[in-house]
Every structure is written in structure tokens, then in C-alpha cells.
Amino acid sequence: MASGAAAVIAAAVARARRQIEEHFENAAAFDPPHAVGYEPPDQMHERQFELLAGRGILKETIDGRYWLDREAARLERERQAAAAKTVLVIMAIGLVIAAGLSFILLR
Numbered sequence: 620m621a622s623g624a625a626a627v628i629a630a631a632v633a634r635a636r637r638q639i640e641e642h643f644e645n646a647a648a649f650d651p652p653h654a655v656g657y658e659p660p661d662q663m664h665e666r667q668f669e670l671l672a673g674r675g676i677l678k679e680t681i682d683g684r685y686w687l688d689r690e691a692a693r694l695e696r697e698r699q700a701a702a703a704k705t706v707l708v709i710m711a712i713g714l715v716i717a718a719g720l721s722f723i724l725l726r
């Protein structure tokens with residue numbers, strides 16, 4: 620049950636991030652002269668907005684508008700993919716070790 624709830628939360632987080640990025644993409648806000656405002660519609664969007672700004676993916680102008688740094692967003696996606704791959708490799712190694720131990724112990 621807990622993993623189902625975690626999946627629902629992860630999907631909501633991903634959806635909020637995607638919607639925030641789409642806001643800036645639709646406005647073509649990719650540099651300071653084209654920066655736009657953003658008002659998060661709810662707490663989930665607000666938290667993801669803060670995380671994106673904190674990671675340098677959304678950058679603020681002097682007058683409080685924001686723009687999407689596409690290169691920073693690409694690097695973040697690559698970092699997340701590498702982290703996910705690392706977790707999968709570690710899990711696979713664990714399964715191989717567990718299978719090997721089972722084979723040895725059950726002989």
C-alpha cells in the first residue's frame with residue numbers, strides 16, 4: 620500500500636514540474652529579456668518551483684520575473700537518469716548476490 624501512495628506522490632511531483640516547465644516554454648522565457656511571472660496554483664507547484672529555482676533551472680531577474688535555463692534543465696534530467704541507473708545497478712547486484720547465497724545455502 621505504501622508503495623502505491625509513493626507512486627501517486629511521485630507522479631504528482633513529476634506532473635507539477637512538467638507543468639511549471641511548460642509555463643516557461645509556452646512563454647518562450649529562455650533568457651532574461653523574455654522572463655515572465657509565475658504564480659504557483661497550489662503547494663505542490665510552489666514546492667517544485669522553489670526546488671527548480673534553487674537548482675538554477677529557473678532563474679530570477681532583477682524585477683522578480685523568471686526564465687527557464689534549458690541547459691540547466693537538461694543537465695538535471697541527465698543527473699536524475701544517472702542516479703536512477705545507479706540505483707538499478709545496485710539492486711541488480713543485490714539480487715545476484717542474494718541468488719548466489721540462496722544457491723549456496725540450499726545445496
